[in-house]
Amino acid sequence: MYKFNVHSPVSLEEALELKATFGANIHPLAGGTDVLVSIRNNRVDWGEQPSLLDLNKIQALHFVRETPDTIEIGPLMTHSEISNHPLIQSHIPALAKAVSYIGSPQIRNTGTIAGNMCHASPAADSLPILYCRNAIIEIQTQDQTTTVPIEEFITGPGFIGLDSSGIVTKISVPKLPNFVGDYLTLRQRQALSCNVVSVGVEMLQPNKGNEIEEIRIALGAVSPTVVRGKKTENLLKNKILTQKLIDEAHDLIQTECVPIDDVRSNKNYRQAMTGVLLSRFLINNV
Numbered sequence: 590m591y592k593f594n595v596h597s598p599v600s601l602e603e604a605l606e607l608k609a610t611f612g613a614n615i616h617p618l619a620g621g622t623d624v625l626v627s628i629r630n631n632r633v634d635w636g637e638q639p640s641l642l643d644l645n646k647i648q649a650l651h652f653v654r655e656t657p658d659t660i661e662i663g664p665l666m667t668h669s670e671i672s673n674h675p676l677i678q679s680h681i682p683a684l685a686k687a688v689s690y691i692g693s694p695q696i697r698n699t700g701t702i703a704g705n706m707c708h709a710s711p712a713a714d715s716l717p718i719l720y721c722r723n724a725i726i727e728i729q730t731q732d733q734t735t736t737v738p739i740e741e742f743i744t745g746p747g748f749i750g751l752d753s754s755g756i757v758t759k760i761s762v763p764k765l766p767n768f769v770g771d772y773l774t775l776r777q778r779q780a781l782s783c784n785v786v787s788v789g790v791e792m793l794q795p796n797k798g799n800e801i802e803e804i805r806i807a808l809g810a811v812s813p814t815v816v817r818g819k820k821t822e823n824l825l826k827n828k829i830l831t832q833k834l835i836d837e838a839h840d841l842i843q844t845e846c847v848p849i850d851d852v853r854s855n856k857n858y859r860q861a862m863t864g865v866l867l868s869r870f871l872i873n874n875v
């Protein structure tokens with residue numbers, strides 16, 4: 590039997606007041622697919638009767654909006670809602686694809702984008718494309734609203750830079766007109782299986798001469814956090830794509846991660862597959 594104190598505010602103001610009062614002693618609850626599993630499995634010391642701040646009744650955290658330069662995503666958007674949303678499908682199709690791999694229909698109908706981000710797993714499926722897009726995270730406390738780039742928001746495996754009185758209130762994803770993106774992932778099964786390695790890519794559609802003017806690459810499940818492959822991005826930038834260049838990128842990207850051996854895979858396989866997945870993207874999209 591698990592006991593919680595659950596607070597279910599109906600407005601953001603009320604939620605921020607509760608967070609200001611209880612600070613680190615109250616834990617935001619979105620879909621609960623990470624929090625509740627962690628409490629049940631005693632993954633961290635949750636204390637006798639943890640207090641949960643259930644955000645689900647706050648309508649103001651549940652939206653997708655378009656501005657001239659960005660798509661703004663509310664933290665309570667579930668993975669199913671994101672993968673089916675027309676604005677996401679049209680402006681960030683690789684994110685729609687990435688979250689469609691998560692868990693199972695039940696998990697995708699319940700788990701949210703902010704929960705996936707705040708859990709900060711290096712294998713989280715939403716993250717590589719958010720890194721490629723340089724997504725900006727909005728955090729509100731009772732006193733202020735701040736923004737932080739995703740690469741600074743996630744500080745380590747399971748760690749985020751969030752004030753104990755703060756709540757994530759928006760994820761702003763810059764539009765990238767004329768880019769093609771993709772999310773490539775290897776996992777042991779097609780469903781209910783965690784990422785073994787993933788590669789997110791966003792690339793400015795090459796011109797007729799096959800020159801890559803800009804490309805962004807992010808790697809998942811191969812380092813303590815998701816990482817950008819900046820050396821490989823620089824290698825490919827302003828180059829005409831040839832088989833020789835693909836081979837060079839295939840080798841270089843493998844040096845930009847530090848995978849580990851674990852129950853799902855081993856470091857040599859993970860490292861090698863970053864090269865294979867990136868080459869696959871380049872061959873298919875140029």
Ligand SMILES: Cc1cc2nc3c(=O)[nH]c(=O)nc-3n(C[C@H](O)[C@H](O)[C@H](O)COP(=O)(O)OP(=O)(O)OC[C@H]3O[C@@H](n4cnc5c(N)ncnc54)[C@H](O)[C@@H]3O)c2cc1C
Nearest residue numbers: 617619620621622623624692700701704705707713714757
């Ligand atoms: C069976 C199973 C399969 C899974 N498969 C996958 C998978 O394939 N890929 C994958 O990436 N993940 C997977 N997950 C992990 C999980 O479902 C996702 O990470 C999900 O997106 C978490 O979202 P949630 O809304 O359930 O988060 P919650 O569990 O509610 O919260 C997670 C964390 O985020 C914090 N949080 C949530 N919202 C906010 C907010 N607005 N502000 C501040 N902090 C907040 C919570 O306090 C908590 O620390 C799986 C989980 C299960 C149980």
